[in-house]
Amino acid sequence: MKPKRLVTNAMLIAMYVVLSLVATINLGNMKFTLDSLPIIVGAALFGPVDGMLIGLLGSFTNQMLTYGFSATTLLWIIPAGVRGLLIGLYAKHHNFDMSFKQTQFITISSALAVTAINTLVMYIDAKIYGYYSFAYVFGGIVPRIIAGIIIAFIFGAILPNILKPLRRIVLEPKKQTAKKEEPKERRCPYCGAPIKEDAKKCDYCGAEF
Secondary structure (H helix, E strand, O other), X not given: OOHHHHHHHHHHHHHHHHHHHHOEEEEOOEEEEOOHHHHHHHHHHHOHHHHHHHHHHHHHHHHHHHOOOOOOHHHXXXXXXXXXXXXXXXXXXXXXXXXXXXXXXXXXXHHHHHHHHHHHHHHHHHHHHOOOOHHHHHOOHHXXXXXXXXXXXXXXXXXXXXXXXXXXXXXXXXXXXXXXXXXOOOEOOOOOOEOOOOOOEOXXXXXXX
């Protein structure tokens, strides 16, 4: 993995942790957070592997800082990893050039998938630790879905404005370097000998042009 890409992923993981700690509202069985933005950005920028790693490592770090390690810690980090994987696969399928509708489709679809997986993980966690009740686990699923769709729509709308400068910084310099490595040399059209750019006569065969 290239240094710029590695550093960018590390920054997105750190951003995920910060947002999960300071930009998150927990209301019992409901959680409203902005921490998915770094996952979406990383996945749309680099693809499924990077998106999944940002989600898994960011979520794992947040779990350790907030709750410590438990029997269900690895289950709780799955939704974030799935979000990065789905968005990354979709972005890669479209050659990392998604339209507004495509961006909205994948951000909202992944948000719905994450809500479903989170609810399943909550159910398993509640059963293991003995706090299960149908109202607690499933009672807030509708507000969670609505909140997830609204946040996903907002992130999908601002994503192109975030990706554009990042692509210039992280990806485009490599293309410019590749162009410089292919200098063109002027040659005589008659004998093929190398000639100067401003020459009007070949020094080898004497042809004029």
